[in-house]
Amino acid sequence: MSVSWNDLIAHDARVLVASEIRDLLKVAERPEVISFAGGVPDPDLFPVETFSEIYGAMMQDGAQARRSLQYSVSEGLPALRQWIVDDLADQGATRTIDNVLITNGAQQGLDILARLLLEEGRDLIVEKPSYLGAMQAFSTRLPNYVGVDAEDEGPVLSQLEDAFAKGARVAYVAPDFQNPTGRSWSVARRKAVLELARRYGAVLLEDAAYSKLSYEGGESLPSLLSLDEEGRDPASGNVIQLGTFSKTLAPALRIGWVCAPRPVIDKLVLMMQAGNLHVSTVNQEAALRAAKQLFPDHLEKLRASYRTKRDVMLQTLADTMPDDVSWTKTEGGMFVWLTLPEHINARQLLEEALEDVHVAFVPGQAFFTDGSGKNTARLSFSAEKVDRIKDGITRLADLIKRKDNQ
Ligand SMILES: Cc1ncc(COP(=O)(O)O)c(C=O)c1O
Missing domain, CATH: 3.40.640.10 (Type I PLP-dependent aspartate aminotransferase-like (Major domain))
Structure with a gap:
């Protein structure tokens, strides 16, 4: 007799369901897609050499290696x-x-x-x-x-x-x-x-x-x-x-x-x-x-790099977005929050953005527990290159303007 998983899976584990958006955003991993979806650190800023030295030194010191592996x-x-x-x-x-x-x-x-x-x-x-x-x-x-x-x-x-x-x-x-x-x-x-x-x-x-x-x-x-x-x-x-x-x-x-x-x-x-x-x-x-x-030098390096990307995203938004779109003037972190006109559903916009202009973001509704925020979106500036941020925001603005005129 086969296992009836539906009956066996505990009550509170049933709430765990795969996000449909996550599936959609798999497309965002393609190189042609400019992705503001991730929200991950810029891998070019990882202190790779320092970690290489640190792990190497730890393993070369016998007593330390044995402690670190215990x-x-x-x-x-x-x-x-x-x-x-x-x-x-x-x-x-x-x-x-x-x-x-x-x-x-x-x-x-x-x-x-x-x-x-x-x-x-x-x-x-x-x-x-x-x-x-x-x-x-x-x-x-x-x-x-x-x-x-x-x-x-x-x-x-x-x-x-x-x-x-x-x-x-x-x-x-x-x-x-x-x-x-x-x-x-x-x-x-x-x-x-x-x-x-x-x-x-x-x-x-x-x-x-x-x-x-x-x-x-x-x-x-x-x-x-x-x-x-x-x-x-x-x-x-x-x-x-x-x-x-x-x-x-x-x-x-x-x-x-x-x-x-x-x-x-x-x-x-x-x-x-x-x-x-x-x-x-x-x-x-x-x-x-x-x-x-x-620390603190590395933190300064991160801040300088992300600050530049943030500036480029905010400036390009100001230069390209129509008047009925607004956004947060974020002073740190990795995100800018976009509020679109009521008639634009960000989930649909994402599908079109992926298909037509190869730009990804996360529709904002996912961040609300009550289903609101349909016309909002999260844009992350941390992991994309400066010229791609400019390009991606411009393309997204063009798409939104086209929808505004429909
Ligand atoms: C607000 C916030 N809290 C917690 C986490 C989880 O971070 P960690 O990698 O430390 O588990 C994240 C990761 O993106 C985050 O954005």
Whole structure:
């Protein structure tokens, strides 16, 4: 008798369905397609030589090689956690290594936090729109999404307060150069959101994946973690921050971290033990050496390169798009968010863009939990070359103008 998978697959795993857009975007991998879809780092900026030296040196040193190839503790290497604590301290967030857990990318942090804090029907506040990958992790727990509209300064406070007042106690937020909009919250909004969370005893899951990719010079805006004074006590605080080396060193390292009050870390460590024991020892060691060796110069190099690409994308949008299209003037990260006239469906536009002008992007609807955003799109400038960004935006603008005139 054959297995009846439909009956066997667990209730909460049934929500996992392949995205139709993902299939469509397979075409975007063809060389003739100019792709603003990916949202991945520019591979030309990977510090390949440094990693070659680091891995080589580790393997040539017998004792180090044996340590790096061995199992290690589920919390993550103490020296790497200390580096993260020092880096957080530089940003004004005083924490201890007992507040830091190393994860397989920030994505695993999202997954284990979802398992820790969510359950079927429990309210989860998300910004509209929000990072798709986070919602994929959350959705397996079947939460009740409570969407909060976003303004340029940050989430609409009255909506957030309403959600807290109705009982929601967990919010997923990205105050720095958000994926997908590229928006950053103002300092005043950060403080106000934290104040609300404190008043209602709520937790803010702060996704800081892009926080170091700031292109406007000067100091980065204070993170929610750094503003959360209560978190100076290792056992308290209203903010859990997710970080990663994926955008600043290389995503294939799969090194991220969760910084959280100790009771949260204690549970997450047990989940790591049950799930995959720990993050690759050799990659943790390599990431630590690379960060020590390369930062902050490498970060400056990344910022300079992405800043140029961002400038070219924004300028070309301004030069070519019709008046009824608007976009975010992103100050960091990898994304620009396009709002098209109501009559244009971005999903259909993608099909035509792939077919007619060989340009790819991600239709914005995928980033909303309530099916809205049909006339929005996410454009990433990180991985394409400058001349192709210019060319791709111009072609997309021509296509939109043609549709406007139809
Ligand atoms: C906002 C955001 N959070 C988390 C992640 C996951 O990153 P990681 O590679 O560290 O798992 C991404 C990746 O694109 C992201 O954009």
